Structures are given as C-alpha cells and as structure tokens.
Amino acid sequence: MAKISDLLLERRTIRKYSGKPVDDVLLRDLLKGGCRTSTTGNMQVYSIIITRDGAKKRELAPFHFNQKMVTEAPVVLTFCADFNRFNKWCKERNAEPGYDNFLSFFTAAIDALLVAQTVCIAAEAKGLGICYLGTTTYMAHKIIETLKLPKGVVPVTTVTLGWPDEKPEQVDRLPLESIIHYEVYQDYNDMDINMYYSEKENREDSRQFVKENSKETLAQVFTDVRYKKDDSVHFSKILLQVLKDQGFMNQ
Amino acid sequence: MAKISDLLLERRTIRKYSGKPVDDVLLRDLLKGGCRTSTTGNMQVYSIIITRDGAKKRELAPFHFNQKMVTEAPVVLTFCADFNRFNKWCKERNAEPGYDNFLSFFTAAIDALLVAQTVCIAAEAKGLGICYLGTTTYMAHKIIETLKLPKGVVPVTTVTLGWPDEKPEQVDRLPLESIIHYEVYQDYNDMDINMYYSEKENREDSRQFVKENSKETLAQVFTDVRYKKDDSVHFSKILLQVLKDQGFMNQ
Numbered sequence: 020m021a022k023i024s025d026l027l028l029e030r031r032t033i034r035k036y037s038g039k040p041v042d043d044v045l046l047r048d049l050l051k052g053g054c055r056t057s058t059t060g061n062m063q064v065y066s067i068i069i070t071r072d073g074a075k076k077r078e079l080a081p082f083h084f085n086q087k088m089v090t091e092a093p094v095v096l097t098f099c100a101d102f103n104r105f106n107k108w109c110k111e112r113n114a115e116p117g118y119d120n121f122l123s124f125f126t127a128a129i130d131a132l133l134v135a136q137t138v139c140i141a142a143e144a145k146g147l148g149i150c151y152l153g154t155t156t157y158m159a160h161k162i163i164e165t166l167k168l169p170k171g172v173v174p175v176t177t178v179t180l181g182w183p184d185e186k187p188e189q190v191d192r193l194p195l196e197s198i199i200h201y202e203v204y205q206d207y208n209d210m211d212i213n214m215y216y217s218e219k220e221n222r223e224d225s226r227q228f229v230k231e232n233s234k235e236t237l238a239q240v241f242t243d244v245r246y247k248k249d250d251s252v253h254f255s256k257i258l259l260q261v262l263k264d265q266g267f268m269n270q
Numbered sequence: 271m272a273k274i275s276d277l278l279l280e281r282r283t284i285r286k287y288s289g290k291p292v293d294d295v296l297l298r299d300l301l302k303g304g305c306r307t308s309t310t311g312n313m314q315v316y317s318i319i320i321t322r323d324g325a326k327k328r329e330l331a332p333f334h335f336n337q338k339m340v341t342e343a344p345v346v347l348t349f350c351a352d353f354n355r356f357n358k359w360c361k362e363r364n365a366e367p368g369y370d371n372f373l374s375f376f377t378a379a380i381d382a383l384l385v386a387q388t389v390c391i392a393a394e395a396k397g398l399g400i401c402y403l404g405t406t407t408y409m410a411h412k413i414i415e416t417l418k419l420p421k422g423v424v425p426v427t428t429v430t431l432g433w434p435d436e437k438p439e440q441v442d443r444l445p446l447e448s449i450i451h452y453e454v455y456q457d458y459n460d461m462d463i464n465m466y467y468s469e470k471e472n473r474e475d476s477r478q479f480v481k482e483n484s485k486e487t488l489a490q491v492f493t494d495v496r497y498k499k500d501d502s503v504h505f506s507k508i509l510l511q512v513l514k515d516q517g518f519m520n521q
Contacts, residue, residue: 023274023395027303027388050450052278054443056387057402060496063444068451075453104448105492108463112489117499122506125407128376129383129427133402136307136387137278144274151308151384156376167454176380192305193314197355199301200319202326203418212359238363241356245311248368255371255521270506 026144031189033148034088036181041093045145046180053138058130064102064123065131067138068166068174070095078165082158083177088150092179097155097162098135100127102267103171118171124267128175135176148183151176157254159261170266191219277395282440284399285339287432292344296396297431304389309381315353315374316382318389319417319425321346329416333409334428339401343430348406348413349386351378353518354422369422375518379426386427399434402427408505410512421517442470 050067058064070076071094080089089095102118109116117123139149155162155177162174197207197215207215219225225237232240242248262268301318309315321327322345331340340346353369360367368374390400406413406428413425448458448466458466470476476488483491493499513519 023277024299024303024392026274027306027392030306032308047446047450048275051446052275054446054449055278055281057283057390057400059404060492061441061443062492062497063449066449066451066455068453068455070453072453104458104463104466107458108467109489109493111460111463112487114487114489114493115499116493117502118497120502120506121510122407122502125379125509126404128379129404129407132380132383133387136384137391139308140388140391141275141278149308153310153377153380156373156380166451169455169457172455190312192312195298195302195305198305198314198317199298200317200417202319202321202323204317204319204420204423206420207355207358209362212355212362215355216359236363236365238360238365241311241313242360242365242367246313246369248366251368251371251373252521255373258376259372259521270503270510 023144027140029189030143031187032150033181033183033185033187034150035183035185036088036092036148036179037184039182041147041181046094049138049141049145052141053134056134056137058133059126062105063130064100064105064127065134066099066101066104066172067134068097068099070097075165079162082161082165083152083154086152086154088179089152092150092181094180096135096138096178096180097166097174098131098176098178099168099172099174100124100131101172102127103169106171119266120270121262121267122270124173124262128173131175135178139178142180146182147180150179152179156258159258160264163261163265168265173261173265173267191222193219274395278391280440281394282438283401284432284434284436284438285401286434286436287339287343287399287430288435290433292398292432297345300389300392300396303392304385307385307388309384310377313356314381315351315356315378316385317350317352317355317423318385319348319350321348326416330413333412333416334403334405337403337405339430340403343401343432345431347386347389347429347431348417348425349382349427349429350419350423350425351375351382352423353378354420357422370517371521372513372518373521375424375513379424382426386429390429393431397433398431401430403430407509411508411515414512414516424512424516424518442473444470
C-alpha cells in the first residue's frame, strides 16, 4: 500500500471514469470515514446527497455547465451545509435554535467541506478518482430544486467519483514558499510575484492556453475568459439570495 | 503503517500535546501534500500562516477564547481565503481582476478549507494530533490584525498541531443513515429524529452535560449554552463586516 504522504503528493484530478461500478458497501465505508472528520461542537451540520440514477445525473448536468463527469461518473456526491436536521432535533426537544444566520451557514459549510475532502482522500486511497465541481456555488438554487433540499440546507460542493480511465499529467502548483507565511503575512512585491508565477507562466501548456485565447498574458485568460468579473458578480448575487431563501441571512 | 481507512475511522481530536517540537521539514512536507489538494481553476487562492513564536501565540490566544491549545501546541496554522496574491499577479500582467465579491470569497474559502483538511490527515498519518478552532470565524477581524492580513485575505479556520499527549475516548457520531440521502433529500420526521439522536442523547457524557448545565434536554445545552442565538447573530454581523472590509462584498 502507498504511503499516505506519497498518495497526497502524487494525486491528480480524474475526469474520465471506466464503466466499472462503485460498490455501495465501498461507498458507505468512504462516507463513514468522512463522518469522523472534525465538526463544530460535534453538531455534524452537513448532509451528503448520493446521485447514481442516470436520469437524476442528466437533470443535474446543466447546473454543472454540462461537464461530462456528471453523467459519466458512476457516483456524484453533493455535499451540503445542513442545519435542517439539527434545527428539527432542537424543536422536538423544547430548544429554540438560533441558527438562521450567516455565521451558522458558514459553520455548516466548513463542516461539509472538511468532510468532502476526507471522503476524497479515502476514495483516492482505494484507487478511485475524484473531481470537484466548482459550479455548485454558481447554481446552488437549481441544485436545491433538483435534489429537493429544504430550508436550512445549501449545497457547497460536488464531487464526481469513479474508477480512473485516464492518468493525466500532474498539473503545476505554485512553490510552497509563495503559499506559507511565518508568524505574520509577508505581502508580495513585484519581484515576489514574478518569481512565484514564472514556472506556471513558462509552461508549454500555459503558453498554448494564452495563444488559443488570443490573450497577452496567462492572467488575462483568467480575468477575461475563465473567471470573469461579470459572472462573479452575477453568481455572487444569486448565492447571497440562496442563503436568504434557505434561511441563513437573519442577523 | 496503518491503512488510511482505519486511520480515518480511528481518529480523534487531540487537545493536549507533548513538549516534543514539530520539525520544520516535517511541517513543510505536510503543507506540500496539502497544496496538491484540488483548487478552483488551479488558482490556489489560499495562504497558510504558521505560528510557532510563543509571543504570537499569546497574542492570538484571546481571539480563540483562550483555548489552551493555542499557546500549548507547538504549531498553530491559520488557513486563509486569499485573493490578494492572485490579484497582484493579475495587475502585474495587465489583467483586471474581478474577484472582490462574495462568490470569490467563498471560492477561496473552499480552497483553504480543503487544503486544511488534507494537511490534518497528512499530520495524523505521521502520528501528530490536531484540533480545529471554530473561533476563527468569530474573531476574524482580530486575527486579521494580529497576523497582518491585507485586503483580499480572510482567515477561515485554525488548526493546532503537535505530538499527542493524550488518547481521549472517541466521541460519538450520528448514524451514517442520518447524514446521507439517496437521489433526493429525504426530510426527517419526528420518528427519524428520535431514532437518529437517541444514541447521542443516551450516552452517559450527554446526560452528565445536561445535568451540569441544569437543562432539560441535550439540545438545550446547544441552544442555550454552547451556540446561542445572540452570539451567532453578533458574530454573523462581524463576519459580514470583515468580508466587506477585506474587499469581498462588491456585487
């Protein structure tokens, strides 16, 4: 068996899955491991929606911008911040929950995200491949409808899961030095930025990316093509409205 | 070496650490593994602040409500949502970043939280013990001051790290059945809630907890003592103000 440190260092996101099904016993074992993750006050304010049904995947797909992993992966997991269950328990036990505010949402989101990452590592340790879908926060309102999430529940991330049918090149990462700070934040000057981003910018795939998009710099591919201000503003408004609709903005 | 699945299932939060220092090479290896975690668009919009200095820990301690782990652990890690570095890169490369909005904050928070959990699992695999501090989101404004976090950076969670000097009982978890949903969310009726919470409520430590706090039910200990509405509302307002001050509420 691989050492955990090697597993973490050697991993890559998998977007292409073989037809081999993911056994339900295995899946439940991964999720059981996930549920041992630290959780605020041991409240476990999260839920995990398991999508295996083809029709349901096709329903979800457009809300993940039709990324093919959603319909092609044997399992799609939607991790949700969930105060609904906890609130119901409180109300049944003569206790008045006060968790309809932003802090509570963020607490539950933290819970859900930490569990998601544990499940992903557990899956990779078994040889499975995973891919996170950032689209969940853009289209939370539609995912809420599709998965019938009640008030108090907000999807925060989605993971597709299956046996790998590819072994892509590992993508680059910034040097560790650029990510960590000792004692206090060391802000970046122009030289730091040049140094930290030079490897990324000089990769062949980055240059290709800039050329294909007819841009001057790799940064422009991000700001003008991949993660545009207008989209971010648009989806910010929607996400804040979702938090309100799901009962998390009473403060 | 332990199997990863066993490691995840057998873990427990560690709040008491031995005097043995955590080697910087080991720490950097853990963080390097952490940085292989999935990140939105490979932007790596997070930073990790490493606190080892005793004076700095004492400065941070009150903002974590003087939980003793902060001063007693050899290492304190503050995981931050960070668009500052990415924005600087964009600006230096003739690209106009549009990441001063709520969606961008949440994207960066997801990045930071997934990395945090990978680092924790990597640490536990080496025999280290960890504890998450939920206080980070309550006192983000004070932590920002103490760690000199610039605009575009918000601390989202803190982890204390060290060699265990205790082996506490494993705490309870809700049955997996209560956390997972197949295809669509199955909302909980009174019977479900009774069934899912009965083990937790009937534990000796839970009963003791109810008695000590002079409450009728365990749920009341949460709503009236541990996670009160007034506190949640208060810290929600502060956290939203922090997002505004750090430049993430322009949508």
